[in-house]
Every structure is written in C-alpha cells, then in structure tokens.
Amino acid sequence: MALVIEIIPYSLAFKFAARTSRGPMTEHNTWILKVWDDNQPLVLGYGECAPFEGLSIDHRPDYSQKIKLALKAIDGREIPASLDDIATYVSFIDNRLPSVKMGLETALRDLYYDGQQKIFDSSFYNQHSNIDINGLVWMGDQDEMLTRLREKVNMGYECVKIKIGALNFSDELEIIKQARAMNDAENLSLRVDANGAYTVLEAKKVLNDLAVYQIHSIEQPIKAGQREAMKELCATSPVPIALDEELIGISNWQKKKELLVTIKPQFIVLKPTLLGGFNATAEWIDLAQNLNIGWWITSALESNIGLNAICQFTAQYDLRMPQGLGTGGLYHNNVPSPLKINNGKIFLDEDKQWNFHLLKL
Numbered sequence: 001m002a003l004v005i006e007i008i009p010y011s012l013a014f015k016f017a018a019r020t021s022r023g024p025m026t027e028h029n030t031w032i033l034k035v036w037d038d039n040q041p042l043v044l045g046y047g048e049c050a051p052f053e054g055l056s057i058d059h060r061p062d063y064s065q066k067i068k069l070a071l072k073a074i075d076g077r078e079i080p081a082s083l084d085d086i087a088t089y090v091s092f093i094d095n096r097l098p099s100v101k102m103g104l105e106t107a108l109r110d111l112y113y114d115g116q117q118k119i120f121d122s123s124f125y126n127q128h129s130n131i132d133i134n135g136l137v138w139m140g141d142q143d144e145m146l147t148r149l150r151e152k153v154n155m156g157y158e159c160v161k162i163k164i165g166a167l168n169f170s171d172e173l174e175i176i177k178q179a180r181a182m183n184d185a186e187n188l189s190l191r192v193d194a195n196g197a198y199t200v201l202e203a204k205k206v207l208n209d210l211a212v213y214q215i216h217s218i219e220q221p222i223k224a225g226q227r228e229a230m231k232e233l234c235a236t237s238p239v240p241i242a243l244d245e246e247l248i249g250i251s252n253w254q255k256k257k258e259l260l261v262t263i264k265p266q267f268i269v270l271k272p273t274l275l276g277g278f279n280a281t282a283e284w285i286d287l288a289q290n291l292n293i294g295w296w297i298t299s300a301l302e303s304n305i306g307l308n309a310i311c312q313f314t315a316q317y318d319l320r321m322p323q324g325l326g327t328g329g330l331y332h333n334n335v336p337s338p339l340k341i342n343n344g345k346i347f348l349d350e351d352k353q354w355n356f357h358l359l360k361l
Contacts, residue, residue, distance in 0.1 A: 001039060005075045005107075007067060008032040008359050012303055012331045018138050025053075028301045028331075031067055032359055033107040036115075037079045043115040046356065047107025048306035050273050051099040055300070057249045057274075058097045070100050080108055087279055095251040098276035105277040106309040117308060117337075117354055120278075124315035130347035131315060132322040134159040134191060139166045145175050153182060156343035159189040159216070159322040165197025169206060176213045189216045189322070196223035196245055203233060211238035217267055220244040231263045240266035244298075248274050253283055260291055268293060269324070271300040278313050285317065298324030304337035311339070311346060333358060 010030050017024040030050040036043060049067055051059035060066070073092045080086045086108040093101045109119045123129040135152030137145055137160060145162070152160045160179070164172045179190060192215055198206055203221040210218065217240040222229060224245040234241045243265045250256050260268070268288055272281045281297070288295045297314045299307050307328050314323055325346050328339050338352040 001037060001079050003075060003077050003079050004036050004038050004041075005071050006034040007064075007071070008034060009064065010303070010359060012301075013333050014330055015332055016138075018330065025301075028052075030303055030306075031064070031103065032303070032305060033071075033103045034359070035107045035111050037111070043111065045107040045109070045111030045115050046117070046305050047103040047105065047110065047309070048273075048302050049099045049103030050300065050302045050306055052271075052274060052300050055245065055248065055274060056099055058099055066097060067100050070094060070097050071104070074104065080112065083109070083112065086112065090277060090279070095276060098251075098280070099273050101277040101280070102273045102306070105279070106306065109309075118312070119309040120312040120316055122312050122315040124312045125348065128348050128350055129315060130345035131311060131319065131325060132158070132344060133326045133341070133346050134161045134189075134322040134324055135344065136160075136324070136326055137162045139163045142167070142171045142175060145172075146178060149175065149179055150182070153188060158187065158344055159191065161191040161193055161219075161324065163195070164192050165194045169209075173209055173213075176210070176215070180213050190214070191216045191219070191242075193219040193244075194221045196220045198222055200226065200229045200233070207233070207237045207239045215239045217242045219269055220246065224248070227259070227262060230265075234263055234265050240294075242267035242269050242294075244269040244271075247284065251276055251280065253287075256284060257287055260287055260293060264291075265293060268295045270295060270297045272297070272310055272313065273300045273302060273306060278309075281313070294321070296321055296323050299327045301327055301330070303331070304328050304335045304339050308337060308339060308348075335359065 010032055012028040014026050017026050030048055033047040035045045051063060053059050070093050074089055080089055090101050090105045106119055118125045135157035137148045198221050200222055219242045270281050270284055272278055275281050285295055299310050311325055326341060335358060336355040338348045340347060340349040
C-alpha cells in the first residue's frame with residue numbers, strides 16, 4: 001500500500017510564437033507526475049506541475065531538483081484513503097511551490113478515483129456537460145489579430161479575450177473598434193488582458209479609451225504589488241478591473257481577504273497552477289463570493305492533463321460567465337485526450353480516449 005511517484009519532464013511545443021506583453025513563447029516546460037500503489041502498478045494517477053515562466057513564483061532554474069526534494073516527503077507513504085488525506089499530503093509541500101501542490105493534488109485525486117482521469121465528481125466528467133469559455137486572441141500585428149478575432153467569432157465564441165500591451169495602443173484600439181463593427185458580433189463580450197503592461201498614468205488613459213467600446217473587463221492593467229494605485233483604479237475606472245497576477249504568491253487566508261477588501265476589484269481571475277492547487281483556489285472563490293466580487297477560472301498553458309483537472313474543478317460551481325479554459329489546442333504535442341472545444345464550449349468527447357504514450361521516459 002505504499003505510494004510510488006514518478007516525475008516525467010515534458011516540453012510542450014507551441015504551434016506558433018505565442019506573444020504577450022512579456023514576450024513570445026515557443027515552448028512550455030512542464031513536469032508530469034505519475035503515481036501508483038506499489039501493490040497495484042497498473043492503476044495510475046496523473047497530475048501536472050507546470051510553472052509559468054515570468055509569472056509563477058516557483059519558476060526557477062533548479063525546479064527539477066526542487067520538485068524531487070519536495071516529493072520525497074510523500075513518496076513511499078501509505079496511499080491516501082480519503083480526499084481529506086490527499087489535502088493533508090498536499091499541505092506537506094511548501095507554499096512556495098504552488099505548481100507542485102497542484103500536480104500532486106491532481107495525481108492523487110486521479111488515483112483515488114481509480115486512474116480514470118476523473119479528478120472531481122462533477123458533471124463535466126460524469127455527464128459530459130460543457131463549460132462556456134472565452135476565445136483567446138494572442139498578440140501579433142494588427143492584421144494577424146483581426147484575422148484571429150474573426151476566426152473566434154466564426155467559431156461561435158460569444159466572449160473573446162484580446163491580449164494588449166505589446167503593440168502601439170492606438171493599433172490595439174483599432175482592433176477593438178473593428179471588432180465592435182463586425183456585423184455578426186454585436187453581442188460579442190470583449191475582455192482585454194494587459195498583463196501589467198502599463199504605468200498608472202498610462203492605465204488611466206487606456207481605461208478611458210477602452211470604455212467607449214463596452215469592454216467587459218481588463219485584466220491586470222498595472223503590475224502587481226501597487227496596491228494603493230490598483231485600489232484607486234478599481235474605484236474610478238470606467239472599465240471593470242480583474243486582478244490576476246496580483247493574487248500570485250498569497251497563500252494565507254487572512255492576507256487573501258486583506259487584498260480583496262483593500263483593493264475591491266470588480267473581478268478576480270484564478271489560475272489554480274499558480275495559486276497552489278484546488279483547495280487554495282476554492283478559498284479565493286469563497287472570499288470573492290462573500291465580498292460580491294466576480295470571478296472566473298483560467299488555465300495557465302498546462303497540457304491536457306492539467307486542463308482536464310481544472311475543467312472538472314470549475315464545473316462544480318454555478319458558473320455565471322465564460323471561463324478561460326481554451327488553451328488545449330496551442331501545442332503540436334499535447335497529450336491526446338477527450339477534451340474538445342466546439343461553438344465556444346469545452347467538454348469531454350465520449351468517442352475519444354486518453355493516450356499517454358508521449359510521456360514515456
């Protein structure tokens with residue numbers, strides 16, 4: 001009944017250079033956890049530790065060594081017999097390694113449910129229900145972004161998120177203007193994501209200019225850590241503001257509450273891999289709901305292993321708006337899975353199976 005853990009490094013290759021205000025990405029390094037009971041080696045649980053370069057607090061050159069050392073505290077212990085036991089095992093991992101917490105929690109939950117890639121007992125898995133998601137328009141030149149935007153509208157997305165902060169803002173504003181002029185996109189909900197690209201003074205002008213185009217929200221207009229400036233922006237902005245990077249690195253419940261009470265954002269954006277897993281994310285949701293702050297959940301460039309877990313977690317909630325779960329199609333070499341997107345919705349296709357052959361060491 002002893003737990004065995006195997007760590008599999010894996011590099012996900014983008015289909016295109018995915019640009020944000022922090023620069024282009026061509027690959028995303030991740031570490032897949034494979035866990036099993038030494039008495040039942042054919043029943044496998046899979047999880048994913050996927051630190052995000054430039055964003056995760058645990059992305060570092062010695063990550064491979066850190067993950068091995070962290071999981072030594074778990075390897076060889078008894079197989080957790082309950083979900084509470086899993087939470088206890090995850091609590092053994094240092095809060096400064098949120099992606100390891102996420103990967104371990106996912107893998108142990110998968111094993112708990114007999115290695116069927118069931119992570120949560122939710123409708124997403126049990127009834128193959130779908131989740132509304134936003135389409136994502138990555139940065140490019142103006143023509144590229146307009147083409148991608150048109151593709152998302154044609155694919156049936158009712159909400160599209162546009163990355164901003166890398167081009168000249170007048171060019172980005174023109175893209176938004178043309179989006180609003182599309183004949184078949186009158187009811188399109190537009191989100192923008194700045195990834196902290198602007199100074200406080202720049203942000204004020206950007207927010208006023210965006211307000212003309214009925215923007216649903218802007219994610220992180222200024223860099224994280226400027227709490228008083230963000231508080232002022234949230235109080236005066238004509239465009240609702242969503243905190244994203246601002247949440248990263250905060251693991252204490254009281255400090256989470258203090259952040260939300262102080263800044264009073266209209267929304268928060270939750271990335272479980274960057275926040276320390278699902279129990280940590282659930283704390284943010286509970287706080288937000290008690291404070292009447294809107295929220296949605298977003299993947300953070302995980303493979304289909306992490307994305308599947310996040311979708312199942314998300315489906316437990318009464319969802320009021322599209323989620324940010326459309327990143328599974330970004331890679332040439334993603335893990336083959338039943339995850340499918342159609343007409344702006346993500347779901348598990350009953351006719352497809354998981355295939356882990358790419359993960360062999």
